[in-house]
Amino acid sequence: MMMRLLHAAAAVLLIAGCSGAARGGPGLQGQAVLRDKAGQQVGLATFTEQPDGVRIAVSATGLPPGPKGIHIHAVGKCEPPEFTSAGNHFNPTGKKHGRLNPEGAHAGDLPNLEVTPAGTARLDVTTKAVTLKSRVPNSLFGADGTSLVVHAQADDEMTDPTGNSGGRIACGVIS
Ligand SMILES: [Cu+2]
Numbered sequence: 405m406m407m408r409l410l411h412a413a414a415a416v417l418l419i420a421g422c423s424g425a426a427r428g429g430p431g432l433q434g435q436a437v438l439r440d441k442a443g444q445q446v447g448l449a450t451f452t453e454q455p456d457g458v459r460i461a462v463s464a465t466g467l468p469p470g471p472k473g474i475h476i477h478a479v480g481k482c483e484p485p486e487f488t489s490a491g492n493h494f495n496p497t498g499k500k501h502g503r504l505n506p507e508g509a510h511a512g513d514l515p516n517l518e519v520t521p522a523g524t525a526r527l528d529v530t531t532k533a534v535t536l537k538s539r540v541p542n543s544l545f546g547a548d549g550t551s552l553v554v555h556a557q558a559d560d561e562m563t564d565p566t567g568n569s570g571g572r573i574a575c576g577v578i579s
């Protein structure tokens with residue numbers, strides 16, 4: 405009798421676990437390996453679905469010092485050296501660029517990555533504008549995929565469509 409109950413409980417847990425995965429709730433994770441124009445790895449970003457949004461944690465080395473624009477772009481393709489393959493900023497809701505723009509922001513707009521004089525940087529930000537869940541317009545895992553792109557200059561967080569952040573110096577496909 406006891407064994408039967410245990411089996412039944414295990415089966416219920418299994419079913420609960422599976423449906424949770426299909427829905428894509430909390431616990432979903434992603435990552436992006438950032439590479440520069442020469443193909444060198446210069447950083448790693450992790451993406452974690454949390455109740456308050458997607459937590460994005462970036463750590464980087466070997467970058468030029470100063471604030472750098474960093475965004476989620478709308479295509480999951482990083483072809484060096486220009487990384488134009490990554491497309492425009494991820495913008496499923498048709499907004500304008502910039503977290504300070506009254507008509508913004510793109511879902512992919514993030515605060516600047518502050519690179520130290522030693523060339524290292526960390527960014528830890530949580531955003532409700534994107535999700536790791538599938539089959540919704542703001543999913544980072546839609547048909548085209550997405551990528552994380554670091555720019556040569558600071559993002560002014562206002563100028564549409566790029567924030568005047570200059571060329572693309574590193575890119576990583578979000579997977
Ligand atoms: Cu960008």
Ligand SMILES: [Zn+2]
Pocket residue numbers: 475493500501502510512513565566
């Ligand atoms: Zn933008």
